[in-house]
Amino acid sequence: MRGLLTLLLWLGAHAAGAKPRDALEGQLQTGDIVLHTSRSRQSQAIQAATHSPLSHVGLVEVTPRGAWVVEAVQPVQRVPFTKWRARGVRGHILVLRPRGLDGEHRQRAVEAAKRHLGKPYDWLFGWGDEAMYCSELVRKAYTLGAGLELGRMEPLGSLDIAGLRAQLRERYGRDIPLEQQLVTPASLALDEQLTVIHSDFPEVRGVSL
Template structure:
């Protein structure tokens, strides 16, 4: 009898943990923009340069087989949403949804993002299509698929890179291209045309903002 009680408690615990995850996945729509704090080697530098906890971003795809995220890592890939979320620090996530776009436009953006699957990650944050970094993939997907450019382009020199000299030399060599333009996860997150669906980040935008 005792083992039945323990079994029941264990199952209840599993359902309590799983329920919030399932509820979040059920809220997602194709084309949603998802951001988290990456555990990658360069995450700390991105956060320092942008003064934001957000260092990685991808696009959601909802299918009959489950929920996935298309992301630019090494290489550009499509992964299950649960796996993508678990890779973020503490599992925290920010979910943003484009306003004023219909399902067909969001699907076209997702299709544009998937056209880059298999491409290498762009460690130098260039703007060519031969390689992709995460926020570049999202901005280009919506620009190409829906004609909307989210986030503001910034120059490398406009970011707070003063304390990142070693990282900059490793990436670019002696001549750091401070005039090079790029798009950051934080810049995408600030775009008011993307409404907040869910947020675990107290320092970032919250639902209704």
């Protein structure tokens, strides 16, 4: 009887100390696309250039050990979803899911993204595979893994970079490659092939999210 009481007390203490699971995490599926407002140094520049608070994006992988996010930072890595979410401003997050795409193809997209783990972050936003930036990783993962092209490729010069030329010259030098094609987190968020699963942002389909 004494042994049973000790076991019950231990189980109660263990349950009380266990970290409750994030309610949103239970809704996630492998292949979901998650976006938030990053606290990184370049986040404000991305927000200004795209007129959107969404400055970082990653891909979800759900496993028996919980949900993870594959993201292109320095370097490309895979982190627990709760940690990824906490890094965003105020913990706000947008979750999108490809419409009509089965789990197998979404898993293939994640596997395609994981092939880039360990690669450096691409500060020049190029399109080669030697380095990756966040929205490039997501677009390439779905193109190669599922045959689905997400977001819109657009020239750097088409973004609102008027107030960012000094920063861009520091990065590129005197000749800023205005014709260089890139994909932004905001462009991914506006893709009508994606369904909104969760959003802490007032709008997700307008020009200003």
